[in-house]
Amino acid sequence: MKNRSVLQGICLLFFTITFLAGCSSMNKARTLYANGNNQDALDMAINHLSADKEESIRIDAINLLGRIGVEDNSQLKIKSAKALMPLLDDSTSFVKTTVIKNLGILKYEPASLNLIKISLSADEDTLEEIGAAIETIGSKAIDLLVRTYLAEKNSANQETYKKVILLAGSDASKKLKEMSQ
Secondary structure, eight states, X not given: OHHHHHHHHHHHHHHHHHHHHHHXXXXXXXXXXXXXXXXXXXXXXXXXXXXXXXXXXXXXXXHHHHHHHHHSOHHHHHHHHHHHGGGGGXXXXXXXXXXXXXXXXXXXXXXXXXXXXXXXXXOHHHHHHHHHHHHHHOHHHHHHHHHHHHHTTTSTHHHHHHHHHHHTOHHHHHHHHHHHO
């Protein structure tokens, strides 16, 4: 029994050290960002996206990538967005919705097709983020969504795409009306 509690104590200590190291590193990344050293902050944030990191640290890194990309030149915007794209397949719903939100903030058009595809297996919260992201990305994403909806006539998928169109705002609804005539 004593060995078990010693082992539990060691495991807890290891977890705490690992968690604090990740937090400390993200604090450094935020400081670099605040001081205008966006490239180094971006690189540090990308290193914190892996699935073996604590979820809160990953969320923090995702949001930092969104802020860096939206405030900086197109090169860092593209690098931020490309780092986020693989996380659209993440098994953690909160990670996925945070990525979707930040891809929208970055107005990353190449994400549009992936967003439309994942809507078919998305829960309600994720669908809302997809709709908001498509609305923010703009007309090319909206056009793609509406064309996909129209191509799926009499399909089970059409209802999901219609839901996303409604969530994507009035421009998407207007585009659907325009393209349906």
